[in-house]
Amino acid sequence: MKTSNAKAFWLFVGPFLAGLAIFAYLPIGWSLLLSFFDAHNTVTPTEFVGIDNYLDMLSDGAFLQSMGTFTLFALFIVPLTFVLSLALALLVNQISFARTFFRSVFFLPTACSYVVASLIWKLSIFNGLRYGLANTVLSWFGIEPIAWTVSTDPPWYWLVLVTLRLWLQLGFYMILFIAGLQRIPQHLYEAAWIDGAKPGWQTLRHITLPQLRATSVSVVLLTLIAAYQAFDEFYNVLGSADGYPPFARPPLVYLYYTALGSGGQDFGHGSAGAVILALLIALVTLLQGRLFGFRRGE
């Protein structure tokens, strides 16, 4: 009995574990190794350079700037996503009419490819020509067309990128919140009403939000990591065949060009940057866990 249990365990877990080892842990380990070598155009480097790559990256103004920019971006996008997806969840959870329909409608963008959505945003909604959707709307009010993804003063590209990200990810976090909302026992609300609590802000503040604590912490955590790992929509909206502009450049885009750019591959610096970024994400996550606590709400 015992051996067949073990067999079954390995049969089911083994393939997954092997995949994880080969496609996740091995590359991570290899990348760590590369970060200590001069690895130009090779993944089997021989020239050990110690922590030189790390020092280079930490004194690289462009890399530091991209990390700074995306810390700001996180400070902005995390609360925004949180509030909006929670609001959506509360609304959708409350209506009695066509609830499944609305839930699906808001969730659907999550299934859309980032690349496809980026192209729609860039080429059709926010293109800089007169007949772009956004510019057509502006023209009704007599406003001149704006080059959305190009203009740096004011930086309209943030409007494009933020609306795109919100559209893509709100639905997903909304579903998380709905799941959390449905786990709150109805009798808590009933007890509160009997005790005289008014429905609305009072119940939200004292019952719903505390009960959602575990979900909230996960949502903040996931949006935070996603903010630092931004790549797809930025690369596709602002990048071109000729490169990526220095503004709104996510750390991953910068590292991508460092490691795999066309003028030669530099895996040493690229890997060092990736490790630094991973450490930063881990640090911020731990800090956030310390502040809000994962388990306290349960």
Place this chain on the structure above:
Amino acid sequence: MSSTPLSRRGFLNAAGAVALAGAFGGLSACGSNTGRGGNGGQGLQQWYHAYGENGVQQAVERYAKAYTATPVSVQWNPGDYSSKLSTALLSGGGPDVFESTLQISMVRANQIVPLDDVIASAKDDFAATVLAGHTVDGKVYGVPQAIDMQMLFYRKSMLDKAGVKPPTTVDELIDASRRLSTGGVKGLFVGNDGGVSTLGGPALWSVGLDYVTPQHKVGFDDPAAATAIAKLRELNTSNSLLLGAVKDWSEPDAFIQGQVAMQWCGLWAVPAVQKALGDDFGVLPWPKHSGSGTPSVPVGAFGAMVNAKSKRIDEAKAFVKWLWVDRTEHQEDFNLSYGFHIPPRNSLSAKADKLKSGQAADAVRFVKEHARSSNPPDWTQAMRTAFQDALSRVVREGADASTELRGAVAKAQDELKRLYG
């Protein structure tokens, strides 16, 4: 398919992956071949990126079939060719023969072999600038296959109507752009980034500077560079540039549709522009800065190279020699029968009827007189990023040109020190 502009831009700038290529490349890049070098001992394997023009794939397959000494199988690679190629070269399982622009890192990492003996018999016949783009440390690593170049297109009728002469200096160009910008038409289109990625080189060349000097020093460590870059800023603040177009500079759509009077584009667009506008357009090099500078056209060329990890280096070299050096009719057919390129060999470009008149003849003359390498082998990604970042801050955000360039010069110096000691 949408690979025409992508392959063009890749062709000229080899500037890495692009949205569409990245998105669809993964899906479409499955050829029938496994991509392993040596092909199981059956023959040579040769890689091309996907050319946009009809018939090129059949043509290169026909050339390969005509080679009798060794069997050659051709692999056509749609999507993000440069990433795919560099990965293949890294893994040791790449093709024996392939086309690429030359980067010094490929030489330093011993990924390709010198082809001096292959090209020796015809070396003087190849256009010098193009050959220089395939040379590192005095050795030739790629046999140029086809020249592509960028230049300025202008609408004759629009200039006439506005009483504007084709500009011969940068100031005249800015002035023309301003005066041509009327009634919903913009004066000039140089790319959605305001020319940051296209005009950095032309700006340096317009004042007689360059990316990197032949002595391996930074070529734009000079006050004149800041002056030249400041002109791009002036252009961007003239309110006469088209920005945010659906198709970027490498496609002539904005020009053809009359959204602009002038556009920075390339030789490849000539057939489409001719078809749409007939003879109502002219072409120019990027003008000189003022009296003392020089006009320029950026040129680039894919060259045939031999993988140093191939098990059949000698056979591969013999094939490249046969295909691109001995048999000139292949180069002629390849350049002139499908799209619109200039053969790298002077003897061929001189006798091509298609290149003897009109805008094409102008383009050939520009290449002869004003060609500059759009992507020199020792202009690395780190230098490019630093330079373009500086340019972008100046041109798009109004930062101080000399301060920004200082940072780019320092970065380029570090890189050159790493490369040449």
